[in-house]
Amino acid sequence: MHDIAMEAANFINLDLMNIAYLFIVGFVGGLVSGFIGSGGAFVLTPGMMSLGVPGLVAVASNMCHKFPKALVGAIKRAKYGQVDVKLGIVLGISAEAGVLYGAHIQESIKKSFGDAGSNLYVSAAFVVILAVVGSFVLLDAWKTYKSGNTNEEEKVTKLAKWVQSINIPGTMVYFKSLNARVSVLFTIPLGFATGMLAATIAVGGFVGVPSMIYVLGAPSLMASATELVIAFVMGLGGSFKFAMHGLVDIRLAMIILAGSLFGIQLGAIGTTYVKPYMIKVVMGLIMVIVLFSRALMVPVYMSQLHLIQEMSEGTTKLLKNVSFGIMIFALILGAFIVLKAMWQGRKAERQQHAAEALGHGKV
Amino acid sequence: MSEKKKKPYGIMIFMGIISASMYAALLLNQDFLNNYFGRGGVYAFLPIAAAFAFSFIHGSFTGHFWTVLGVEAAKKKMEVK
Numbered sequence: 001m002h003d004i005a006m007e008a009a010n011f012i013n014l015d016l017m018n019i020a021y022l023f024i025v026g027f028v029g030g031l032v033s034g035f036i037g038s039g040g041a042f043v044l045t046p047g048m049m050s051l052g053v054p055g056l057v058a059v060a061s062n063m064c065h066k067f068p069k070a071l072v073g074a075i076k077r078a079k080y081g082q083v084d085v086k087l088g089i090v091l092g093i094s095a096e097a098g099v100l101y102g103a104h105i106q107e108s109i110k111k112s113f114g115d116a117g118s119n120l121y122v123s124a125a126f127v128v129i130l131a132v133v134g135s136f137v138l139l140d141a142w143k144t145y146k147s148g149n150t151n152e153e154e155k156v157t158k159l160a161k162w163v164q165s166i167n168i169p170g171t172m173v174y175f176k177s178l179n180a181r182v183s184v185l186f187t188i189p190l191g192f193a194t195g196m197l198a199a200t201i202a203v204g205g206f207v208g209v210p211s212m213i214y215v216l217g218a219p220s221l222m223a224s225a226t227e228l229v230i231a232f233v234m235g236l237g238g239s240f241k242f243a244m245h246g247l248v249d250i251r252l253a254m255i256i257l258a259g260s261l262f263g264i265q266l267g268a269i270g271t272t273y274v275k276p277y278m279i280k281v282v283m284g285l286i287m288v289i290v291l292f293s294r295a296l297m298v299p300v301y302m303s304q305l306h307l308i309q310e311m312s313e314g315t316t317k318l319l320k321n322v323s324f325g326i327m328i329f330a331l332i333l334g335a336f337i338v339l340k341a342m343w344q345g346r347k348a349e350r351q352q353h354a355a356e357a358l359g360h361g362k363v
Numbered sequence: 364m365s366e367k368k369k370k371p372y373g374i375m376i377f378m379g380i381i382s383a384s385m386y387a388a389l390l391l392n393q394d395f396l397n398n399y400f401g402r403g404g405v406y407a408f409l410p411i412a413a414a415f416a417f418s419f420i421h422g423s424f425t426g427h428f429w430t431v432l433g434v435e436a437a438k439k440k441m442e443v444k
Contacts, residue, residue, distance in 0.1 A: 011397045014390070064410055068418030076426065080436060240411055246403030248410040250396055254389055254417050261418070261425040269429065272436040349437055 011249045012052050021051070022252065023259035026065070030260030032334045034073045034267020036283045037227030038205025040260070041066055042290065043331050045202055046324055048252060057249050060242035062202065064253035067235030069260045074228035076268040082221050084177035087212070088229025090184060091191035095204060095230050096237045098195020106199065116304035123301060125200045126294035133210050134287025140214075141280035150275045153219075160217030177212075177222040190215060191230070198234055205231065206287055213280075220279040221271055270338045273345025282334050289330035296323040375427035382421040 012018075025047050029040030041062055048058035077083050110118040144150055156164075164180040171183040190211040198204030205227045212223035242248055271279070296319050303311040311319075389396065400409045429435070 011401065014393070019390075064414055068414040068422075071415075072418050072422035072426075075422075236411070239414070240407055243400075243407035243410045244403050246401040246406070248400065250400040250410045250413055251389060251393055253410070253414065254386070257414070257417055258386065258421060261422050262428070265422075265425050265429050266434065269434060269436050345437060353438075 011057070011251070014251060014255075018051055019255055022048070022255045026256035026259030027263040028259075028331055028335045029256075030069055030073075030263025031267045031270075031338055032263075032282070032286070032331060033069065033228075033231075033260070034076070034264035035224070035270050035338045036205065036267075036279055036286075036334075037209050037224035038070075038203050038231055039283065039286055039334070040263070040331065042201065042203045043327050044256060046327065050324070053249070053252065056242075056247050057252075059202070060239070060245075060247035061249045061252040062256070063235050063242060064239040064248045064250070065256040065260060067232050067239055068257055069264050070228045070231035070235060072261055073264040073268055074225065074232060076265055077225035077228065077271065080225075080268070080272055082225035082271065083229060084175055084218070084222055084226045085229060086173070087175045087177055087187070087216075087218070088226045089233060090173065090187050091194065091208065091212075091226075092230040092233025094188045094191030095195030095198065095208070095234045098192035098197075098204075099199045099234055099238055100195075101192070102196035102199025105196075113305065116301045120298065120301035120305060122200055123294045123297045125197070127291055127298065129197065129201075130206065130287045130291035130294070133206060134284055134291060136214075136284075137210055137280050138284030138288055141277050141284055144277040144280070150277055154213075154276055156217040157214050159215055163215060164217055175216075175218075177218040177226060178216055180217065182216060186216070194230060195234055198231075198238075204234060206283075209279075209283060220276040224271070224279050224283075266342075267338055270342040270345075273349070274341045278337070278341050282337050285337070286330045286334045289333065290327055293323045293326035293330065296326070370431050371427045372431060375424060375431050378420055378424035378427060382417075382424045385417060385420060 025044060029044055031040070033040035044062045044065075045055075045058045048061065049055060053061070074083055074088070078085070106118060106121070109121050113120075144154075160178075163186050164178065164182055166183060166186075167181075168183040168185055171185050172181045173184055173187075174181045190208070194204040194208035194211070197207045205224075208227045208230055209220075209223045212218040212226060213220055218226065239248065299308060300311065300316050300319050302308045303316075399406060400413070
């Protein structure tokens with residue numbers, strides 16, 4: 001009984017302000033996730049920790065809201081014909097292995113270098129991966145925009161064509177999103193990397209979605225929708241693991257879910273109004289902005305590890321706050337673009353309907 | 364005129380009431396829930412089952428909520444190929 005009381009003490013008291021805060025952050029995160037497949041959750045873990053939730057409980061509760069949210073989003077987007085369930089499950093299973101391995105690496109880094117070491121590793125992973133992948137995605141979206149071919153079907157990259165051309169007997173699987181057979185020997189490392197990233201920075205989709213687009217050759221809309229299946233498979237396994245250790249605060253997870261289920265439905269609806277390259281715009285922008293947020297924290301952790309001159313408490317606090325602020329800005333900007341694109345799409349649709357009705361009237 | 368679909372008010376209200384009751388139960392029994400849901404081991408099934416239940420009920424409510432507000436997917440089917 002004493003143990004239970006101790007564990008319960010890990011769970012914070014919730015007041016109305018906390019509930020409203022979690023609900024709103026959940027909504028905005030859900031909106032972005034519904035649109036780009038993931039990417040709304042990175043702000044939730046630090047957000048919960050700022051309320052006094054212990055780190056591990058925050059990670060666990062975040063994950064426990066993520067998988068039911070991804071499930072609802074995946075079902076919604078499947079109705080629009082955007083989900084490749086088979087690809088999602090195949091990648092999801094290997095991602096699960098990646099999560100376990102990623103968590104193992106995290107634990108050993110924490111054991112050897114302590115919390116600051118672990119934080120430095122997470123931030124460094126954020127910065128390197130987001131810099132490389134984020135700028136690539138954003139550049140690609142920019143090129144599409146500049147070329148004026150935003151309405152054209154997306155081209156399959158040379159790399160994806162090559163991947164699709166390789167035939168390794170006994171490992172080939174047909175995926176409808178690619179309209180091609182691809183060896184699982186290619187999908188396994190991609191899923192694994194997605195899982196490792198999810199275990200490290202909480203957003204596997206930053207590798208999962210671009211790899212489906214550029215390495216396998218899936219259209220952006222299908223890649224971002226299929227990511228929701230991966231997030232579901234990964235999140236379910238991860239949540240169960242955390243729940244076995246009694247780390248999930250069900251109240252936090254369900255309150256965030258309350259907001260995020262409003263958001264994810266809206267984000268999913270939004271994808272039916274936009275041109276496919278908009279997925280890349282939102283994803284790339286969020287990635288690049290979050291990169292700056294994390295980069296600010298690198299010197300803080302380096303000073304804690306005495307790798308550079310020690311920082312004053314004031315500077316540390318300032319950097320932490322600015323970093324968190326930039327992260328929230330990234331999420332709000334993403335949500336704003338989604339809503340604006342959706343608004344414009346609906347307006348265009350209404351105008352088209354009105355013009356058609358007028359045309360019929362003339363005849 | 365194009366066919367006007369009836370808005371799903373009934374089902375939205377029904378799911379909304381169930382969802383609100385579930386959330387009320389969650390917030391009114393916090394100590395009890397924390398005790399059992401945070402026990403770990405075989406009790407891990409509790410938070411997972413709760414997550415599924417909430418996603419089904421609340422997900423259905425939020426879906427119908429946007430439909431009732433008139434926020435629906437584009438009529439023209441997106442070409443996703």
